[in-house]
Amino acid sequence: MPSMKQQHTLKPLLKVGDEVTAAWWPPSAVIEEAAPSGWYRGVISSFKTAYPTSKSNSCYGPVRYYSVKFEDGDFGSDIPEHFVFLQDEYDIMTMNNNENDDDDDDIVWKGVKAVTDRQSDDPWAKHVGWYVAKIDGRDHTFSLLSDALRAYDSFVVSTKGLKTKKEDLNLPGDWDKLFRDKTKVEKHKLEIEELKERHNEEMEKLREKAEADKESAVRMAIVKEERKVREMQHKIKIETKEQSKKEMEKLKQQYEQENVKRQEEEAKAEKQKLKPRFQVGEEVYAAWWPDDKKTDEPPLWYPGRVKSYKDQRVSNKGVGEYGAVRLYKIHYTDDGTEQDHVPEHFVFHKEDYLLSTGSCPQHVWKGVKNIVDKESEDVWASLIGYYVAIVDGKEQPFSRLSEALQAYDASIVKRKGEKTRQSDLNIPENWEWLLSPNAPATPTVDELMAELHETRLKFKEQEEMYVKSLEDKHDAEKELAVKTALEEERMRTQAMKRKLRKELNQYHETEMMRALQKFEEDTAKIIEKSVSKARKEHELALETQRRELEQHFNYEKDKAIQFVKLETRQQQKDEMQAEFNKLKNEIESEIEQRLRTEYSLPPPTKRAKVSLSLVPRSAFGLGSPQPTLQQGKENVPERDSLLTPQSEKNSDEDDVEVLV
Numbered sequence: 001m002p003s004m005k006q007q008h009t010l011k012p013l014l015k016v017g018d019e020v021t022a023a024w025w026p027p028s029a030v031i032e033e034a035a036p037s038g039w040y041r042g043v044i045s046s047f048k049t050a051y052p053t054s055k056s057n058s059c060y061g062p063v064r065y066y067s068v069k070f071e072d073g074d075f076g077s078d079i080p081e082h083f084v085f086l087q088d089e090y091d092i093m094t095m096n097n098n099e100n101d102d103d104d105d106d107i108v109w110k111g112v113k114a115v116t117d118r119q120s121d122d123p124w125a126k127h128v129g130w131y132v133a134k135i136d137g138r139d140h141t142f143s144l145l146s147d148a149l150r151a152y153d154s155f156v157v158s159t160k161g162l163k164t165k166k167e168d169l170n171l172p173g174d175w176d177k178l179f180r181d182k183t184k185v186e187k188h189k190l191e192i193e194e195l196k197e198r199h200n201e202e203m204e205k206l207r208e209k210a211e212a213d214k215e216s217a218v219r220m221a222i223v224k225e226e227r228k229v230r231e232m233q234h235k236i237k238i239e240t241k242e243q244s245k246k247e248m249e250k251l252k253q254q255y256e257q258e259n260v261k262r263q264e265e266e267a268k269a270e271k272q273k274l275k276p277r278f279q280v281g282e283e284v285y286a287a288w289w290p291d292d293k294k295t296d297e298p299p300l301w302y303p304g305r306v307k308s309y310k311d312q313r314v315s316n317k318g319v320g321e322y323g324a325v326r327l328y329k330i331h332y333t334d335d336g337t338e339q340d341h342v343p344e345h346f347v348f349h350k351e352d353y354l355l356s357t358g359s360c361p362q363h364v365w366k367g368v369k370n371i372v373d374k375e376s377e378d379v380w381a382s383l384i385g386y387y388v389a390i391v392d393g394k395e396q397p398f399s400r401l402s403e404a405l406q407a408y409d410a411s412i413v414k415r416k417g418e419k420t421r422q423s424d425l426n427i428p429e430n431w432e433w434l435l436s437p438n439a440p441a442t443p444t445v446d447e448l449m450a451e452l453h454e455t456r457l458k459f460k461e462q463e464e465m466y467v468k469s470l471e472d473k474h475d476a477e478k479e480l481a482v483k484t485a486l487e488e489e490r491m492r493t494q495a496m497k498r499k500l501r502k503e504l505n506q507y508h509e510t511e512m513m514r515a516l517q518k519f520e521e522d523t524a525k526i527i528e529k530s531v532s533k534a535r536k537e538h539e540l541a542l543e544t545q546r547r548e549l550e551q552h553f554n555y556e557k558d559k560a561i562q563f564v565k566l567e568t569r570q571q572q573k574d575e576m577q578a579e580f581n582k583l584k585n586e587i588e589s590e591i592e593q594r595l596r597t598e599y600s601l602p603p604p605t606k607r608a609k610v611s612l613s614l615v616p617r618s619a620f621g622l623g624s625p626q627p628t629l630q631q632g633k634e635n636v637p638e639r640d641s642l643l644t645p646q647s648e649k650n651s652d653e654d655d656v657e658v659l660v
Contacts, residue, residue, distance in 0.1 A: 009215060010130045011061050012143045015377075016509070018044045021090035022068045023083035031080065041087060042070035050530065052122075060122045082124040082140040092146050092171070093320055110170050111135070111152040112145070140206050150174060151202045158199040200534060204527050221515035228511060229504070234499050243496070247489055254485065262474050269470050272323035273463075274379075274386040276399045278306045278347060285353035287346035288339055291477040303350065322378045326555075330486040345380040352401040353363065357429075365426050368401070406430065414448055 014020065020043070023036030032411045046067045065078040083092070093107075116129030131148035132139050135155045149170040157164050157175060166172040178195070278284055284306060287299035311324035348356070372385035387404035388395050391411045398404035405426040406651065412424050415432060422428040422435050506654035508520050 009209070009218070010141065011081070012086075013064070013516075014044055014047070014066065014081075014086070015513070016044050016046060019087045020044055020066075020068060021087050022066070022070075022076060022085070024070065024074070031078070031083075036083065039090070040070050040072070040074075042068040042076070044084075045069045045075075060117075060120065060125045063124070080123055082128045086144070086146075089144055089146055092149065108443065109145075109149060109152075110168070111156075112148045112170065114145075115141075123399065124238050134205070135414050140209075151206070152197050154195075154202045168465050190542075200531055201527070204534070206529050207530070208527060218519065221512075225508065225511050225515065229350065232504055232507065236504070239500075240496075242301055243493075249584060251485065254481075258478055258481070265470065265474065266467070267322050269466065270397075271321050273417075273466065274397055274399050275344070275380060276349060277326065278309070278328065278349070280306050280308060282306050283350045284328075284330070285348050285350055286328065286339075286342050287333070288330075288332065288337075301353070302332045302334050304334075305329045306347075307331045307338065320376075320378050321375065322373075322381045324497055325378065343379065345384050349400055349402065355401055355405065364602075365401075365405060365408075366424070367412070368404045368426065371397075401472050410448075414452065449615065517643065536576070 019041070021039050021041050024038050024040050025031055025034060025036055029037070044066050045048050048065045048067075050063045050065065052063065064081045066081065067085045068076045068079055068084065070076065086220065113132055113133045113159075114129055116127065117125040117133050120126050131142045131145050133142060133148040133152045135152060140151065142151065153169045153171055156168050157178065160168065162178075164175070164178060169175060172179070282305065284304060284305050285301050288302050289297075289299050307326055308329040310327045310329075312327065326344045327341045328344065329338065330342050330347070331338050367390045368387055369386055370385055372383065373381040374380050387398045388409075389398060389404040389408040390396075391407050396407065398407065409425045410433065411426055413420050414436065416424065418434070420431070420434060425431055428435060
């Protein structure tokens with residue numbers, strides 16, 4: 001089993017955009033319960049990371065769930081990591097199954113074996129696992145099968161060299177250049193250099209994986225990322241709290257505005273109640289124009305009844321502060337004629353008209369005054385207006401003159417009682433029973449209070465009904481506005497949360513990619529530095545054999561051819577040595593025979609010690625090197641030469657010294 005440091009680096013971490021082969025389930029299937037329906041190619045679109053909660057489940061690092069967009073357009077979400085493989089990795093794992101449908105457990109790789117942790121709760125470690133390659137007598141762990149196979153193949157090629165066979169490799173297709181025509185010198189030179197560089201790179205990777213810097217760098221990156229995530233969450237919490245506070249203040253402000261608006265509407269409703277509204281059939285005095293032509297000429301006034309009416313706006317702003325303008329259709333009772341679209345300021349209640357045109361045409365009343373609004377766009381308010389009576393020391397508005405006068409008279413009678421005089425009242429006819437000498441007994445205060453109470457209850461009931469209708473309308477509008485505001489706020493909050501979540505995910509992914517990229521760059525720099533250092537050391541170590549290696553890499557000849565050439569050269573050398581020995585023996589025999597013949601020497605009783613020297617060809621008019629026996633070494637001539645006996649003292653004369 002690998003160490004704890006190695007376990008954290010065993011699991012492959014795929015990136016967004018990687019081409020993979022992943023398992024696929026039907027939409028109705030449950031991934032944890034059903035087997036995949038098939039394996040299809042696709043691209044990783046996103047992933048989620050789940051950090052184990054238990055210590056026994058965290059030794060292999062976090063668990064990832066990938067979202068894959070398949071080539072046919074389908075989309076798979078939250079696929080566990082042990083069901084997602086790189087396309088190259090999946091092709092290699094299923095390479096032997098193209099001809100044999102056996103399980104993956106039956107696949108046997110040369111020098112590489114799969115290792116799983118059946119006791120672990122991590123699905124990847126339990127079902128997929130990692131791979132161990134036997135390289136140079138030692139076990140080396142790899143996350144991917146392809147890396148393990150290629151590392152082992154690289155070791156085999158670096159060990160056997162040109163003697164490597166396809167049967168010795170797991171992936172011979174990666175080494176097609178090795179098995180091409182080995183007689184091409186330049187091509188073999190590039191191939192051998194590539195093999196050596198690949199071997200050096202693989203060995204550097206093995207050494208780098210054994211270092212603890214990788215784990216510390218990854219942990220530091222993870223801790224830094226988690227700290228940034230916590231800071232971002234705290235920032236989002238503060239921003240959300242501030243946003244909620246702002247929204248509450250905004251809702252409070254909206255409520256205050258609604259309250260002011262409601263008060264304005266209530267005041268407007270009070271004003272709208274001041275305008276008299278005549279109902280159908282009510283007796284009135286209305287203006288009449290000849291031929292129904294409403295010109296600037298003063299109209300004539302006749303009694304009649306309201307037959308119908310129509311409300312319209314005062315201006316483009318709406319109904320106005322005094323309510324809608326009402327146009328009446330009047331049926332005149334004196335001659336039965338009718339006139340339509342009579343403005344409301346030309347229609348008066350019968351009693352009000354008679355009071356206005358009766359005994360006091362100057363409209364001077366006791367305790368009652370007419371109020372007109374000259375600034376209003378409403379003609380009725382600017383010309384006719386309403387009435388204000390002083391009742392119990394307070395001013396009280398009334399829409400009709402008769403009501404204002406009666407209210408004032410009632411307050412006077414209530415205050416003075418039997419001491420009331422006719423000059424104190426506006427309509428003494430209504431109080432004949434009080435002013436006549438034979439009048440019946442004056443009503444008691446309780447009776448008057450009861451009548452006043454009933455009148456007030458009547459007005460209060462009408463007012464409450466009107467206020468209730470306005471409040472219901474206002475509450476409905478307020479409820480609708482609050483619901484709309486809350487819904488908009490909820491939608492805005494959800495949109496903000498989605499935006500923040502998306503930004504947080506993007507920030508997290510960006511930081512992770514940046515950390516991984518930085519780590520890869522640092523790793524690449526370390527590898528490059530180590531490779532450069534190892535290359536320099538290797539060049540220094542092989543400096544003494546530079547000529548031989550340079551000749552080998554320049555011509556890139558097959559070892560077998562080199563061996564043949566060496567054997568051929570040795571054979572030629574042996575043949576030349578044998579020919580020289582044969583020639584030497586022949587020359588010695590010839591010299592011995594010539595000496596015996598020329599000097600008539602008897603056969604030697606003992607072996608003679610003869611000193612021979614070659615007569616140079618210059619003595620015979622020929623230019624060639626002379627063979628001699630010097631210090632026990634043989635100097636073999638390259639061309640034919642004549643051998644003559646020569647004295648050791650003088651090389652120009654034939655000299656033979658025989659020792660018996």
